[in-house]
Amino acid sequence: MNREALAVSSTDVHRLKGRQNHKWKQIKSSGYLYLIFLLPLVYFFIFKYGPMFGILVAFKDYNVFKGVFNSEWVGFKHFEEFIFEPYFWKLVRNTLLLNIYTIIFYFPAPIILALLLNEIRFTGFKRAAQSISYLPHFLSTVVVAGMLVNFLATDGLINQIIASLGFHKIQFLMMPEWFRTIYISSDVWQKIGWGSIIYLAALSGVDPHLYEAAKMDGANRFKQALYVTLPGISSVITILFLLTLGDLMSIGFEKILLLYTGPTYETADVISTFVYRRGLLGADFSYGAAVGLFQSVISFVLIVCANYTARKLNATSLW
């Protein structure tokens, strides 16, 4: 018994040693791979994990001269200040509403476009329409915002059309009630074509036999799209929906920065633009970092929850 136990433990030791040797061998044989990976690793540590470490300033009173380490700890002071600020709810409301409208109006648009493109039988026409629809994706945010600002100006293209139809001109960019419409519709304009690529790729993967079976059962084209095509691409839709949810708190910050004006802050000012103004322009680093962290944490929680739910529901998830 004793001897047996001894024997067992000695083989264990042997196995352990073997495993360590094996591990060591693996590490050694990866030598050149480590060498190649060195630069990317340094990059991630400095430029991605460095800022994560810099989040510490959110819990301190950051002083440029003292640096991150030596500034004084203040705990959750900045978070409390932000949450009790009267402006807090307006920022949260604006951020959420812009993103909820994005989900309602922008998210389905590329799916519908893909389904419609899929129904076109003339290949040349289809290809031309696709190519043109991708184009706005390659225009910069500044160009799109520049076009909007000039077209929507009092003497701009849109107002010329409105005036020629006999209506009163509208000062679009000065009116808070127009901001969300402008933001969302220009988003749809810019991204609908590019967004449809993924769905078109998924559509081409749907089994043709399913369509034949549906036709035999007397399904017309609309019903085929509804009962064959849509279920066929549902997993892609889920994944993209998850990605959109993850961006729920941060989306589109650059365009807002370019488009908002004093009078439209009412509906246009979101958490990230506030962080930029207050934290960077106002040099209130700690407060800005705290507000930014508040946003990052909510985004992160959202994407984890969304992913969990999706995995429960239909076995599709990001990881």
Added chain:
Amino acid sequence: MNLGRIHAGKIFDAANMLFMVVLCTTILYPIYHMFIVSISDGHAVLRGEINLWPVSPSWDTYKAVLRDPEILNSYKNTLLYTTTGTLINVTLTAFCAYPLARKKFYGRSFFTVLVIFTMFFEGGIIPDYIVIDSLGLINTMWAIVLPPAIHVFYMIIMRTFFQEIPEDIYESAYIDGANDLRIFLRIIIPLSVPVIATITLFYLVWHWNSFFPSMMYLNEKSQYPMQLLMRNIVIAGNVASQESAAASMNSMVTGQNIKYAVIIVTIAPILVVYPFIQKYFVKGMMVGSLKG
């Protein structure tokens, strides 16, 4: 009944094509409109007479814009940032993707998680700024080209491509006495030209179009890239830079011509190469989205 169905199908087809035509018009007309305004007579522009054709067209606006020292300088800056940035991007992205694609890479899953995590959680703009500041990179080109060096999504596209290279190639290369670095440089990179070209295009366009990092990290006007200067001319209506362009041209040319000409000059390179490179983008997009 059957006839009715065919009829409905035809109506749908016609409506569908009409919709596509309308969609394409809303995309192409604004760009065309900017172009015809930019070459038209300033007074006609002010009176809102430009609809489908330019009025007394001339290239004067473009001559003025392309002679403006500030605009030329920012164009040069954009070219510099775009080429340097893309070079760094492609090199580091490939260096990151290759080890992560190799099954033998010890610690592969740990490093993968380390990398992917940065897609979902980031420090935010203030901590970013503090890091760049403490490295002494403010007001240098490096603040623009280093922080976005690896785009994780593009890295995944490249890794997916590398992963599809059959293991036999490595085996025979080992027998010939090659090590992993040599295999990477001599075999994997030449085999991966299509994906590298696609990713290069993605990065090129990204740098060409980027404006926020320069707005955050560059204070000297002489360092501004095109996009940032364009923002000042077109959106913020920066009077000084408009005057410097306007000073060298006759009074017939108004602000809107200049603004649209500046926009056209910025998007022209993209519009010119777009028809030729568009399919590579689409391919890259599909590789990344379906297999990634």
